[in-house]
Amino acid sequence: MDNTRVRLMTDLQRIEKEHYQLREGERLQDFLALMLHYIGDPQPELRDDLICTTFYEWFQDENMLTATELHSLLAVLTDEQHLFYRIGSENDSSVFTRAFSILPHCVDCRTP
Numbered sequence: 001m002d003n004t005r006v007r008l009m010t011d012l013q014r015i016e017k018e019h020y021q022l023r024e025g026e027r028l029q030d031f032l033a034l035m036l037h038y039i040g041d042p043q044p045e046l047r048d049d050l051i052c053t054t055f056y057e058w059f060q061d062e063n064m065l066t067a068t069e070l071h072s073l074l075a076v077l078t079d080e081q082h083l084f085y086r087i088g089s090e091n092d093s094s095v096f097t098r099a100f101s102i103l104p105h106c107v108d109c110r111t112p
Contacts (some may be wrong), residue, residue, distance in 0.1 A: 005046070008034045020064075022059040036076055040085070040097025046048060047100055061080040077101045 086094035
């Protein structure tokens with residue numbers, strides 16, 4: 001596991017414990033960039049439990065993302081590196097990137 005991935009997991013676990021609030025000096029944009037990078041990670045804990053749930057919580061809090069930030073984020077999620085990533089490929093994990101890039105568009109991407 002690479003150090004950036006491990007750090008992201010640790011940070012998102014802490015953020016979850018702190019009710020999805022960022023600490024002083026932390027920037028939402030830094031986390032969003034890493035979350036987008038790992039949105040198709042084959043490991044369900046990172047992808048499902050941490051990234052998807054954090055997106056959901058941050059989207060529900062109107063103060064976390066401005067309309068401009070949300071529009072920019074959704075544009076990235078629908079680009080060639082996310083929603084259309086490696087369309088037609090077989091026998092690889094690219095399907096996770098495509099599938100999980102659409103979930104932040106949903107009202108509730110958490111499992112009941």
